[in-house]
Amino acid sequence: MESVTADRAAVATRRFDLAHGTVRDLNHFLHRELPGSGVTRVDVENPGGRHAIAVGIDHPVDVEVLGHGGYYLAGMNKHANITVHGNVGWGVAENMMSGTVRVKGFASEAAGATGHGGTLIIEGDASLRCGISMKGIDIVVGGSIGNYSAFMAQAGRLVVCGDAGDALGDSLYEAVIYVRGRIKSLGADAREEPMTAADLAAVAELLGRAGFPYAPSEFKRVASARSLYHWNADADQEY
Amino acid sequence: MSASHPDRPLSREESAGYDRKVLDYIRGAAAHGLYEIRGLGAKRHLPSFDDLVFLAGSASRYPLEGYREKCTTKTVLGTRYAKKPIVLDTPITFAGMSFGSLSARVKEALGRAATELGTSTTTGDGGMTQEERRSSKTLVYQCLPSRYGFNPDDLRSADAIEVVIGQGAKPGGGGMLLGQKVNPRVAKMRTLPEGIDQRSACRHPDWTGPDDLAIKIEELREITDWEKPVYVKVGATRTYNDVKLAVHSGADVVVVDGMQGGTAATQTVFIEHVGIPTLAALRQAVEALEEMDMRGKVQLIVSGGIRTGADVAKALAMGADAVSIGQGALMAMGCNGSSWFGGGAHHDATADYAAIGTAPGFCHHCHTGKCPVGITTQDAELELRLDPMMAARHLKNYFKTMTMELTTVARACGKSNVHHLEREDLVALTIEAAAMAKLPLAGTNWVPGVGNL
Numbered sequence: 086m087e088s089v090t091a092d093r094a095a096v097a098t099r100r101f102d103l104a105h106g107t108v109r110d111l112n113h114f115l116h117r118e119l120p121g122s123g124v125t126r127v128d129v130e131n132p133g134g135r136h137a138i139a140v141g142i143d144h145p146v147d148v149e150v151l152g153h154g155g156y157y158l159a160g161m162n163k164h165a166n167i168t169v170h171g172n173v174g175w176g177v178a179e180n181m182m183s184g185t186v187r188v189k190g191f192a193s194e195a196a197g198a199t200g201h202g203g204t205l206i207i208e209g210d211a212s213l214r215c216g217i218s219m220k221g222i223d224i225v226v227g228g229s230i231g232n233y234s235a236f237m238a239q240a241g242r243l244v245v246c247g248d249a250g251d252a253l254g255d256s257l258y259e260a261v262i263y264v265r266g267r268i269k270s271l272g273a274d275a276r277e278e279p280m281t282a283a284d285l286a287a288v289a290e291l292l293g294r295a296g297f298p299y300a301p302s303e304f305k306r307v308a309s310a311r312s313l314y315h316w317n318a319d320a321d322q323e324y
Numbered sequence: 325m326s327a328s329h330p331d332r333p334l335s336r337e338e339s340a341g342y343d344r345k346v347l348d349y350i351r352g353a354a355a356h357g358l359y360e361i362r363g364l365g366a367k368r369h370l371p372s373f374d375d376l377v378f379l380a381g382s383a384s385r386y387p388l389e390g391y392r393e394k395c396t397t398k399t400v401l402g403t404r405y406a407k408k409p410i411v412l413d414t415p416i417t418f419a420g421m422s423f424g425s426l427s428a429r430v431k432e433a434l435g436r437a438a439t440e441l442g443t444s445t446t447t448g449d450g451g452m453t454q455e456e457r458r459s460s461k462t463l464v465y466q467c468l469p470s471r472y473g474f475n476p477d478d479l480r481s482a483d484a485i486e487v488v489i490g491q492g493a494k495p496g497g498g499g500m501l502l503g504q505k506v507n508p509r510v511a512k513m514r515t516l517p518e519g520i521d522q523r524s525a526c527r528h529p530d531w532t533g534p535d536d537l538a539i540k541i542e543e544l545r546e547i548t549d550w551e552k553p554v555y556v557k558v559g560a561t562r563t564y565n566d567v568k569l570a571v572h573s574g575a576d577v578v579v580v581d582g583m584q585g586g587t588a589a590t591q592t593v594f595i596e597h598v599g600i601p602t603l604a605a606l607r608q609a610v611e612a613l614e615e616m617d618m619r620g621k622v623q624l625i626v627s628g629g630i631r632t633g634a635d636v637a638k639a640l641a642m643g644a645d646a647v648s649i650g651q652g653a654l655m656a657m658g659c660n661g662s663s664w665f666g667g668g669a670h671h672d673a674t675a676d677y678a679a680i681g682t683a684p685g686f687c688h689h690c691h692t693g694k695c696p697v698g699i700t701t702q703d704a705e706l707e708l709r710l711d712p713m714m715a716a717r718h719l720k721n722y723f724k725t726m727t728m729e730l731t732t733v734a735r736a737c738g739k740s741n742v743h744h745l746e747r748e749d750l751v752a753l754t755i756e757a758a759a760m761a762k763l764p765l766a767g768t769n770w771v772p773g774v775g776n777l
Contacts, residue, residue, distance in 0.1 A: 141547030
């Protein structure tokens with residue numbers, strides 16, 4: 086585990102040790118006491134894979150989670166900049182509205198699910214259903230993603246520096262996926278499309294945000310063929 | 325050869341298996357090659373609350389005076405974990421119905437009526453409108469598989485949260501909003517292109533089973549600092565198991581929606597053939613809670629075909645803590661009526677019904693978005709046919725009437741609190757209802773499926 090040595094003003098950093106305190110106390114502080122407190126950074130020590138760490142924040146703050154998180158870490162985040170020095174369970178940054186969440190390790194299923202905004206960066210791999218139903222969030226994965234990722238994804242961008250699993254982008258709406266490695270298979274209505282100058286610029290910007298050193302020209306674009314936008318009886322319901 | 329012979333009348337032997345309804349279905353399928361999608365709920369005959377009656381007071385039971393003696397209707401929901409339970413003046417609530425399926429004016433009318441009545445309204449797929457938040461004092465915010473428009477600000481502004489697993493009209497079926505109802509505002513709220521046939525997912529994106537759901541509910545509680553009650557809504561299928569799993573997942577309130585429950589657009593095959601009747605589901609739900617010793621700790625709301633004060637009273641007697649009404653509320657506002665009211669006069673709507681292929685009293689064409697009385701529409705002109713103030717008044721009258729019926733029956737049964745109605749107050753009129761509700765057949769001690777017979 087990476088240790089963080091603070092050479093900031095002590096008053097601006099608040100420490101929560103979850104080996105002794107509760108997630109509820111942490112979240113209560115983040116919701117009710119943080120605004121106006123002058124605290125600009127919160128360190129969460131010994132997270133121990135607990136669920137719902139740092140959820141529902143509605144205020145600018147840096148949160149350093151010094152270890153592994155469980156399900157729904159940073160859920161519904163607004164404004165906060167959250168870094169996890171470890172791995173996370175299901176639904177990291179689910180339904181995020183704004184801010185940034187960076188996972189230095191791996192993420193389990195449904196990372197960034199239904200996110201409306203902000204940036205989710207996963208330095209390792211992400212499991213199944215990464216970016217499911219995303220609604221505007223940007224997700225950048227340094228490694229590979231599992232099957233059924235970006236299922237019914239509506240808006241936003243998903244950048245994958247490694248490989249993608251089966252059924253990528255099934256029932257995709259307006260979200261766009263960029264994959265650098267191999268795509269095992271595409272889902273219903275997802276198709277590969279040529280990279281335009283705008284795509285190259287978008288990927289460059291997103292890689293820059295994440296700090297990943299790849300060339301945008303190495304990425305493929307996957308988007309919706311839009312053939313499922315209107316319910317079609319002639320399709321025999323077999324996609 | 326003549327077409328008819330005086331000694332041989334025309335054969336008109338109708339088939340029970342291939343009656344006119346089935347003939348229409350086969351011809352429709354043959355002509356179009358696609359299944360029917362429609363609104364409202366199951367239309368076929370089902371065992372229901374109509375098949376139960378109250379025993380009421382007599383020599384062996386002591387009734388209370390008709391409408392004078394006190395009979396409490398206060399209803400509290402969400403006492404298990406929430407810091408701020410929902411307190412209502414009546415156990416009759418408005419069911420979750422989406423902005424998208426209904427116009428914003430209808431949502432406003434529902435909110436106004438609920439606030440005056442001291443009851444709650446519930447959002448639907450598509451998120452919370454400000455019209456509804458402003459008008460409804462007690463608003464339940466649904467967390468649905470699609471998560472359309474779902475956001476933490478609305479979550480924090482809600483009074484309770486309802487995690488929707490399924491709906492009685494279409495358990496396991498997800499949902500649809502056909503393109504004609506996806507206008508610019510609906511599209512923006514749902515982050516979708518305008519005019520597309522919108523699909524609401526059939527399963528949640530970030531949890532799969534009850535153990536995950538328990539963690540999901542914990543997250544929702546953490547986000548809202550454990551203040552708000554969390555409801556879990558299931559469509560009635562394996563209700564006994566589903567209610568137990570909802571309790572396991574940490575629900576404060578379980579909502580069970582039977583197969584008579586309505587929808588704005590679902591395949592007819594779902595509406596009529598998937599799920600179990602509300603009567604059977606309610607009994608299973610109550611048994612599940614009793615076995616877990618959770619009666620009174622986890623509250624039960626039942627919905628799906630609750631129409632009258634008698635239905636409400638029977639549901640409460642069987643063990644529900646509250647009921648939700650959707651279709652009845654739409655009908656109180658004019659759904660299936662022959663006219664709409666505007667500019668001080670009634671306007672005949674039968675031609676508009678005919679234009680969408682139906683007539684007042686038969687309409688289930690919510691899916692078309694061309695509601696002749698301006699309720700299930702997103703059309704800028706049609707929605708003006710509903711005056712929110714007048715609609716709110718009708719809703720208030722309807723709910724008030726039902727609450728009065730509920731209390732008068734409760735008093736006759738000797739109860740000074742509607743929640744004291746009990747199973748012992750009821751008997752069944754049919755063997756089917758007796759078996760489903762586990763109540764004796766009237767005039768007997770026989771409960772089918774229980775005991776030796």
